[in-house]
Amino acid sequence: MSFLHIPNILLAIPRNPVTAVGLPLVAGFLSGSPSSTKVANSNWYFGLTAPPGQPPREAFPFVWTLLYCSMGYASHVAVKALDTAVTTTSRDNLTLGIGLYYVQLGLNFAWSPLFFGAHQTGLALVDSAALTISTWYMTKLLDRPTNGKATYYLLPYCAWLAYATYLNAGIWWLNYGPGKRSKGL
Template sequence: MNIKNKSALIIFILIPLAVGSLSAVLSGNSAAYSTLNKPPLSPPPFIFPIVWTILYILMGISSYIIYESEDPEKNKALRLYFIQLFFNFFWSIFFFGFSMYFFAFLWLLVLIILIVLMIYQFHKISPVAAYLQIPYLIWCLFAAYLNFMIYQLN
């Protein structure tokens, strides 16, 4: 990856990290997660911030690659990126903050569709940028399993 603008790279990495951090602060009730009945394969709570930090960094790098491209479709791809980031922001607020487990699950399904569309748009511009989003998609699919099962069990 050729870094043309280090300031832009840092900003693009900080955007998803800030969105995730603000969402976590606003959802506030993540301590209640420990009291929920959880499905098999539920990771220990300390795993979530580690995974999300890595995913947000990958998202930032990926979006930076698109931003720096000369492709005329880059604005469309970045618009889709920011829309999915908006959905990402509100999921934890619905799930942790309001304990709206079924609604959060439906919201997450929309997020997953947006991620797939974003990956498709990114791939047309930069396959590398698209591939950097694959772990995020996989994690959200896993989160959908956890979310739905928590809805069922609680």
């Protein structure tokens, strides 16, 4: 797996814990801010049938802020482990895990515009499933080389992504699934 190369800038950002945490916070704000404005100014979201177990929408900004901080710090832990890794297996797992960190960050960034901006709940569901799978795999890759430290920070995020994917799937199914309105994918 040593064929994977991560540009130095993408390794430099998480080396500093402030920029490591700041990157997902800024990305989340940039992705979610226009969406929250659209939700507030539109009846589309409020007209959707939600699956059981959906929390109040006021909970989402608090949860996501904590998860962004946690995932950012996990990236810091992973890069610090990469800086000191001695075995090829550890270096390869860390390199791929850090690469997946940026992949999941991009998928996370794309979700709100897909769901809230474009009202494409089906495409958002595909994005959410890819995000969840890549994050779980990233967490697995980073576990051993970081002695479980990255996993400690990433497991709440993994759990939330599984839950968020359930919510997205439920909204898609209840509103746009077989026999429902045609928009949504």
